[in-house]
Amino acid sequence: DAGITQSPRHKVTETGTPVTLRCHQTENHRYMYWYRQDPGHGLRLIHYSYGVKDTDKGEVSDGYSVSRSKTEDFLLTLESATSSQTSVYFCAITTSGRDEQYFGPGTRLTVT
């Protein structure tokens, strides 16, 4: 599992509240990613990071922000949660050669 943990694993929140999801890795990988998974859409990239304080947008970045102040932590923030952001969120890393991508266990987020 490349030493990736995600917290929380499950969360229920109300529309309009801010939510922060955390991804933690123990193996000092440079590249980290946040995806959301929805039925019929596969995995869609939200944001990714290529180093501390270096981030870039993915396909579905609207309504999301990220921060990476330490190599091991990549945070995903929903600034004002909406029901359309109900999803399973996966964090991932790529290895040093950037040719293998490994995923965390996921966070199931429900926005009511």
Added chain:
Amino acid sequence: QQQVKQSPQSLIVQKGGISIINCAYENTAFDYFPWYQQFPGKGPALLIAIRPDVSEKKEGRFTISFNKSAKQFSLHIMDSQPGDSATYFCAASNNFNKFYFGSGTKLNVKP
């Protein structure tokens, strides 16, 4: 616009049969094509991957066939087993910065 198109959406195969899942892409800059296997409640796991300089890669019962001119690649699972029942995703990447995934294929291997 979906960068990688995957078919079929679902697949039922008898034990011992061959499972075939297809993907197509448009961006000729893609240079890495992995396949992932996902069981319910788990994150996707890298299964096998190919680069466009070869037309086929085999690992055990899993084979990727790659057709660069047609911009298509496929996963073949030989001697399919009930334990192979999972959702499979193809993906494509350009220089490993961003990965684009297909919509997934739910495989059910019947005993």
